[in-house]
Amino acid sequence: MDTGIRTDRIEKVREIVSGLLERIPDSEFRNEGYVHMFGVAQACVLLAMIREEDVELAACAGYLHDIATYMTGDSIEHARRGAEMAAGILQETGLFEDKEIEKICSAIRCHSDKKMTHGPLEEILKDADVMQHCLYDPGYVSKKEKDRYKKLRKELGIKK
Ligand SMILES: [Fe+2]
Numbered sequence: 001m002d003t004g005i006r007t008d009r010i011e012k013v014r015e016i017v018s019g020l021l022e023r024i025p026d027s028e029f030r031n032e033g034y035v036h037m038f039g040v041a042q043a044c045v046l047l048a049m050i051r052e053e054d055v056e057l058a059a060c061a062g063y064l065h066d067i068a069t070y071m072t073g074d075s076i077e078h079a080r081r082g083a084e085m086a087a088g089i090l091q092e093t094g095l096f097e098d099k100e101i102e103k104i105c106s107a108i109r110c111h112s113d114k115k116m117t118h119g120p121l122e123e124i125l126k127d128a129d130v131m132q133h134c135l136y137d138p139g140y141v142s143k144k145e146k147d148r149y150k151k152l153r154k155e156l157g158i159k160k
Pocket of ligand 1: 065
């Protein structure tokens with residue numbers, strides 16, 4: 001079935017992120033990187049489909065969102081640093097317009113501000129980040145993710 005969604009750019013970004021994660025020497029941290037970044041990208045796709053937003057940009061934001069944490073092993077200011085790194089990576093592909101890069105990087109830049117509400121793509125990334133954490137460990141929801149998780153469950157039709 002042709003969904004009409006362009007996937008070549010998603011594939012390119014996934015390939016680049018995969019190559020970067022491959023360089024992480026610690027196998028546990030490397031695996032965590034794959035599980036989290038790839039999981040968030042897939043949650044981004046699902047939420048973008050449900051909310052009728054740009055699936056391709058959402059997927060790319062998901063794949064890149066924690067790139068600063070996984071590349072440097074340091075999560076301090078990782079959203080801002082990650083947005084800068086992502087802009088460089090996306091520009092280098094030559095596949096994205098400046099406007100698209102700005103949208104993806106804005107989502108990455110804002111994704112740690114879970115208590116605030118931003119635009120549709122920013123919110124998709126924040127919710128996808130929460131969703132991956134909660135799907136990975138359904139037995140635990142952190143305090144800072146509780147409210148979003150509750151709203152998400154409602155949106156997804158999870159009754160209890
Ligand atoms: Fe994350």
